[in-house]
Amino acid sequence: MTLVLASKSASRAAMLAAAGVAFEARPARVDERALEAQLGAAPPDQVALALAEAKALAVAEPERPVLGSDSLVVVGDRRFDKPASREEAAEHLRAFSGRVMHLHSAAAIARGGSVVWRETSLAMLHTRKFTEDFIQTYLNTEWPAVSHCVGVFRIEGPGVQLFDRIEGDQFTVLGMPLLAVLGALRDMGELPR
Numbered sequence: 001m002t003l004v005l006a007s008k009s010a011s012r013a014a015m016l017a018a019a020g021v022a023f024e025a026r027p028a029r030v031d032e033r034a035l036e037a038q039l040g041a042a043p044p045d046q047v048a049l050a051l052a053e054a055k056a057l058a059v060a061e062p063e064r065p066v067l068g069s070d071s072l073v074v075v076g077d078r079r080f081d082k083p084a085s086r087e088e089a090a091e092h093l094r095a096f097s098g099r100v101m102h103l104h105s106a107a108a109i110a111r112g113g114s115v116v117w118r119e120t121s122l123a124m125l126h127t128r129k130f131t132e133d134f135i136q137t138y139l140n141t142e143w144p145a146v147s148h149c150v151g152v153f154r155i156e157g158p159g160v161q162l163f164d165r166i167e168g169d170q171f172t173v174l175g176m177p178l179l180a181v182l183g184a185l186r187d188m189g190e191l192p193r
């Protein structure tokens with residue numbers, strides 16, 4: 001049965017398409033900020049997982065598997081979502097500068113209205129110390145494209161200039177623990193072994 005991707009994310013759709021997974025994308029109508037507020041001081045991986053599960057459950061689908069996913073960034077004790085403006089993107093970059101970004105990506109699969117599989121993954125991205133000139137020059141080319149990206153970067157583009165070192169798999173950075181998702185789809189008989 002064709003997988004339903006409960007997401008508007010171009011990055012997540014691109015990962016599944018590149019992996020050769022047949023899917024139908026249907027955005028999940030979830031008030032992420034409200035759910036995050038309810039979760040309060042929960043650990044970031046649990047927040048990302050709760051959001052991924054909410055997205056998977058938000059798409060009504062009686063039979064087909066529904067995949068939801070979420071990514072969030074933590075630096076120090078502050079959590080960051082996607083920037084809402086260029087000014088906020090610059091403020092995020094100033095907060096990231098010289099620090100380690102913990103990027104939590106989570107995924108959940110729902111079937112028949114219940115979550116049947118869930119996974120989280122962590123990537124640690126070591127950022128350089130940015131000059132203000134770099135921040136503005138970077139945003140001159142990358143805004144508004146990075147308004148869709150938690151962490152204010154596209155790693156496959158100029159975003160790579162933000163980092164000295166990256167620990168973790170590339171898919172986690174791009175927005176989803178793809179290797180674990182593919183394993184789950186194989187276990188469900190949705191992909192050949």
Ligand SMILES: Nc1nc2c(ncn2[C@H]2C[C@H](O)[C@@H](COP(=O)(O)OP(=O)(O)OP(=O)(O)O)O2)c(=O)[nH]1
Binds near residue numbers: 009071154
């Ligand atoms: N192209 C690209 N996108 C990235 C990168 N890092 C993060 N992202 C994107 C993936 C997700 O679309 C977004 C994370 O935000 P969310 O988890 O809230 O997902 P989003 O609202 O985009 O879509 P969704 O909630 O799944 O409908 O950031 C990157 O390096 N390259």
